Amino acid sequence: MYDVIVVGAGPGGSAAAKRCAQSGLNTLLLERKKLPRDKVCSGMVMGPWARDIIQQEFGTIPPEILVDPGQLSGHMMHVPGAQPQRILCQTPLAWRKDLDFWMIQIAQQDGVEIWDGAKVMQVNQKAGACTVRMMQGKTSQELKSKFVIGADGGASAVRKSLFPLLKVQYSVPMRECYGGALDLEKDYFHWFFPKYRPRPRFGLNHKGDCFLIEGSGIKELRNEIIQILVKYGFNPRSKAIWKDACLIPRLHEALMAGSFCPAQGNILLVGDAAGLLLPITFEGIGTALKSGILAADSIARSIKEGKAAAGIYxxxxxxxxxxxxxxxxxxxxxxxxATKGSSELSKALKAAYGQTLNVS
Ligand SMILES: Cc1cc2nc3c(=O)[nH]c(=O)nc-3n(C[C@H](O)[C@H](O)[C@H](O)COP(=O)(O)OP(=O)(O)OC[C@H]3O[C@@H](n4cnc5c(N)ncnc54)[C@H](O)[C@@H]3O)c2cc1C
Incomplete structure (x- = not known):
């Protein structure tokens, strides 16, 4: 019997598990993939939650975890027919494989037991105890714990177990990685809005000796992407070195309406599993860390005060x-x-993205 089983080794899972172990709870973290593992993400540590919680809980990110250019100077918004707008904002940049592995190793040093290659299939709770059914290779196992934290990302198995009737729509952001560099400032994340609207959009950023084109809109915007990027030296015949994609649950409306509450009894959902990405930029490292910490603290308080963890969380x-x-x-x-023209849209985008980056 563990005190807490945390599912998922992303920022939400590592922050939650580390905090539980520090509170003296016997904590097991289960991760479906072999570690270290990558994640579809731009890897920008943006906004005060991400920056401050990483600093407080894990320390200064070592330079070797960051990828060239190391720190972004900010974001640049490109709307056709308007001057590009800059948002100045120092932002550490990493491959998630490196950033997440650094955090999970620190959590392990603090006493978290970690099993990778361990895929959670189903979670149940009865009379204050949770049962976690998981597969490691071809072996199925049932584990018991008092609490479960579901930090298992957008397509969360824990969320599906807890709310089997919840209907979830997903966005499918993609990444394409190309070798070399374009004639765009490398220390900015570039957002492009080719349709004179806030969406669809695509993002471009440089990382080490490659650049990435990202976003939910990149299939739909293929022609526009080529037309825009050719001006910056993109070869339309070049092939991506690799591509990947993931699912982002669209749960903001349900969360705001209260028709979806990401916790029940002794099972708490955090980060993308709970749909807690910030609107506009879809930044989610900060909210995953923040909710992970809140979930761990709620469990500690629930044990101390004998009150339900879900209510506290x-x-x-x-x-x-x-x-x-x-x-x-x-x-x-x-x-x-957007109905008032390029320049108004461009200014409004700067204000909205700026506010997302400064939220706390
Ligand atoms: C294209 C793109 C770019 C983005 N860029 C940024 C950015 O620059 N900055 C930012 O702050 N946010 C960004 N985000 C959002 C950010 O990636 C997520 O919000 C963040 O990773 C959420 O963290 P998490 O811990 O909740 O989940 P995740 O990081 O997704 O971690 C979940 C973990 O759970 C594991 N898992 C899943 N299912 C199971 C299971 N059944 N059993 C066991 N383990 C399981 C997964 O393998 C994974 O390791 C971006 C997202 C996308 C799609």
Whole structure:
């Protein structure tokens, strides 16, 4: 019997597990993939939650974990027909494989037991005890714990176990990695809005000796991407070195309406599993870390006070919901700005993205 089983070795899982172990709880973390593993992500440590929680919980990110250019100077918004808008914001840049592995190793040093290659299939709870069914290779095992933290990302198996009837729509962002560099400032993350609207959009950033084209819109915008990037030296015949994609659950409306509450009894969902990405930029490292910490603290308090962990966690996570609500309201404002022309849209995008980056 473990005190806590944490599912998933992303930022949400490592922060939650580390904090549980530090509170003296016997903590097991289960990760489906072999570690270290990569994650579809730009790897920008952006916003105060990400920056401050990493610093407080894990320390300064070692330079070898960062990838050239190491620190971005900020973000640049490109709307056709308008001057590019810069948002100045120092942002550490890493491959998630390196960043997440660094954090999970620190969690392990703090006493978290970690099993990788361990895929959770189903989670149940009865009379205050949880059962976690998982597969390691071809072997199926049932584990017991008092609490479970589901930090298993967008397509969360823990969420599906807890809310089998919840209907979830997903976005499918993709990444394409090309060798070399384009004639764009390498220390900026570039957002392009080729349709004169906030969406569809695509992002471009340089990492080491390659550059990445990213976003949910890249299939739909193929012709526009080529037309725009050719101006910066992109060879339209070049082939991506690799491509990948993932699922992002679209749960903001349900979270704001209260029709989906990411916890029940002794099972708490954090990060992408709970749909807690910030609207506008879809930054989620900061919210994963923040919710991971809140979930761990809620469990510690639940044990101390004998109150239900879910209730404590749902109250604590109101700060994240407030940020989501506030940023979500930008969606309408951005659509309205788009009807007033490129320059208005460009200014509104700078304000909305700027607010997302500074949220805490
Ligand atoms: C294209 C793109 C770019 C992005 N760029 C940024 C960015 O620059 N900055 C930012 O802050 N956010 C960014 N995000 C969002 C960010 O990647 C996520 O919000 C963040 O990774 C969420 O962390 P998490 O810990 O909740 O989940 P994850 O990081 O997804 O970790 C979940 C873990 O759970 C494991 N897992 C899944 N299922 C199981 C199972 N059944 N059993 C056991 N383990 C399981 C997974 O293998 C994974 O290791 C981006 C997202 C996308 C798609």
């Amino acid at each position: 749902l109250r604590k996570s109101q700060s994240i919901l407030r940020a989501i609500r506030c940023l979500h309201s930008w969606n309408k404002k951005l659509e309205q700005a």
